[in-house]
Amino acid sequence: MTYEGVLTKMQTEFANPIQYYLVFENSFLNVNQLLNKDLEINFLGYQCLNCGKKKKIFRQGFCYDCFYSSPAVGDWIMKPELSTAHLGIQDRDLVYEEKVQLQPHIVYLALSSEVKVGVTRKTQMPTRWIDQGATQAISIVEVPNRFLAGITEVALKNHYADKTNWRKMLQNNVEQVDLIAERLKVENLIPSEVQEFFYSQKNELYEMHFPVLQYPTKIKSLSLDKTPNFQGKLTGIKGQYLIFEDGTVFNVRSSEGYVVNINV
Structure with a gap:
């Protein structure tokens, strides 16, 4: 059966x-059902997720022009501490920025390779942790806007990683850490203006179990620009990666905006 689309x-x-x-x-595919089966991925072209034009993808599924004009990919997305909507200051589109920035945000600790600190909108729990391939995650604070979450993350970057080691994550080389105990250590590390939002009693620990039959020992990253046609047996899914029997891994998220057909 063939599935085709962006x-x-x-x-x-x-x-x-x-x-x-x-x-x-016009269709969807439950990828879990493909485990232990051969599938073929063929690259057909590009389509910008913002303007819909068949232009080469620059970053995050956007063409060059849209990446530097759309409010959905402003610098504050990757660096929440740059958020300014709470001050009524526009970056690219204040209406959009108020909608996204002025809502509850969570600062969390997660285990994807080592302990990392991160920020997500409350509505994105636990999706954000799943996308990162985290096996466990716990909230530290819930704040009313993205800026406060950003300055909290900056303060904690001095003590924790803020990026996932994707190779370790895919090999399931994850540190064993008690996140509940770790969370209690950060109370005195967060900014004074965020102290009132600290979860002093809430100890809800999320655990994620990924559909992986076999973790790779050596990893080869698949780029559709370099390898437009690929075929292999799917042995796992973790984060936003497809894992194949030969150690090839395919990051679906980093290939957003690529038009493909998938034969199963």
């Missing part, structure tokens, strides 16, 4: 194990 990040369902779906304009 790649976007896999949609997920928090279950045991995590359920993954590739969603196209």
